[in-house]
Amino acid sequence: MSSSFLKTSDFSTEYLSKLIDRAILDKASPSGSRPLSGKSVALVFFNPSLRTRASMQVGIFELGGNAVILEPGGTSWTLEHREGVVMDGDKTEHLKEFVRVLERYVSAIGVRTFAGLKDWELERTDPTLNAFARYASVPVINLESAMHHPCQSMADMMTIREKLGAGKKKVLMTWAWHPKPLPMAVPNSFALAAAQFGHDLRIAHPKGYELDDELLGEIESQAAANGGTVEFTNAVDEAFDGVEVVYAKSFGSKNFYGDAEGDIRERAAYHDKWIVDEEKMAWTSDAVFMHCLPVRRNVIVTDSVIDSPRSIVIDEAENRLHIQKAIMTELIK
Numbered sequence: 001m002s003s004s005f006l007k008t009s010d011f012s013t014e015y016l017s018k019l020i021d022r023a024i025l026d027k028a029s030p031s032g033s034r035p036l037s038g039k040s041v042a043l044v045f046f047n048p049s050l051r052t053r054a055s056m057q058v059g060i061f062e063l064g065g066n067a068v069i070l071e072p073g074g075t076s077w078t079l080e081h082r083e084g085v086v087m088d089g090d091k092t093e094h095l096k097e098f099v100r101v102l103e104r105y106v107s108a109i110g111v112r113t114f115a116g117l118k119d120w121e122l123e124r125t126d127p128t129l130n131a132f133a134r135y136a137s138v139p140v141i142n143l144e145s146a147m148h149h150p151c152q153s154m155a156d157m158m159t160i161r162e163k164l165g166a167g168k169k170k171v172l173m174t175w176a177w178h179p180k181p182l183p184m185a186v187p188n189s190f191a192l193a194a195a196q197f198g199h200d201l202r203i204a205h206p207k208g209y210e211l212d213d214e215l216l217g218e219i220e221s222q223a224a225a226n227g228g229t230v231e232f233t234n235a236v237d238e239a240f241d242g243v244e245v246v247y248a249k250s251f252g253s254k255n256f257y258g259d260a261e262g263d264i265r266e267r268a269a270y271h272d273k274w275i276v277d278e279e280k281m282a283w284t285s286d287a288v289f290m291h292c293l294p295v296r297r298n299v300i301v302t303d304s305v306i307d308s309p310r311s312i313v314i315d316e317a318e319n320r321l322h323i324q325k326a327i328m329t330e331l332i333k
């Protein structure tokens with residue numbers, strides 16, 4: 001069992017399910033316990049955030065702790081994570097010292113470090129996040145890396161259970177058009193967690209927008225082990241048929257990694273077609289609409305869908321707070 005929270009597949013479905021039970025219980029009737037009393041948690045943000053930053057800061061406060069927010073290159077020094085490099089460029093501090101100093105002050109370190117969308121073979125290994133985990137002796141919590149956003153996917157699984165009840169559901173994870181390529185962490189983590197929780201998962205995207213091969217293998221084996229199924233389609237018109245959950249997320253193509261202009265040209269054919277609208281929602285089994293947010297209205301999803309009673313995006317965002325409190329309570333003992 002990992003002492004850090006880097007991706008959901010480091011943990012059993014039973015363990016993850018208990019975290020969701022705890023979060024749902026504490027959301028309904030807050031225990032008021034303060035397991036982080038007298039403790040601090042560092043939140044290191046290499047990238048912008050609303051939900052993750054605010055929910056972690058509030059969650060740490062509600063658990064009795066203190067959040068130390070650091071922004072490398074902004075409110076703290078620029079950071080080098082590679083081993084053995086001559087640091088004669090623009091990086092002031094090495095992650096080795098950063099982590100080893102920080103953990104003398106704090107009981108856990110949360111890290112947000114997005115994909116740079118430059119080098120697929122490198123970024124798919126999550127080098128910055130894994131350097132944090134390698135150097136730290138305190139738990140590291142992934143607040144979205146190049147490949148995974150486990151706090152988001154746990155909030156997603158919690159929200160599905162809360163809204164539709166326990167047990168497997170027919171879940172669609174659909175690509176959507178967006179003016180530029182975006183990282184793959186959210187779709188990766190959503191699909192992986194949905195497989196771990198045994199849902200019947202349909203993954204829809206245009207040809208050329210496949211997820212990582214190794215991750216897909218893990219998703220398929222997790223689905224098989226947990227009583228779920230995984231199917232794939234490139235037909236947006238058929239993807240919505242009969243599903244109970246529509247989860248939309250745009251992401252870039254591995255084939256155009258490091259070539260944003262090429263990806264933008266490639267995806268132009270899907271503009272206006274790969275959008276979640278009322279017509280597609282009508283093909284579902286009265287599905288709920290989910291998105292991790294932020295979302296571009298009338299690009300990813302129409303106003304009429306996101307503003308409809310079937311949209312649960314705000315509850316989904318709220319659940320980030322509750323599930324992260326459960327995760328921190330378990331990790332920081």
Ligand code: CP
Nearest residue numbers: 049050051052292293
């Ligand atoms: N969903 C999510 O992680 O939101 P932020 O990028 O605002 O933190």
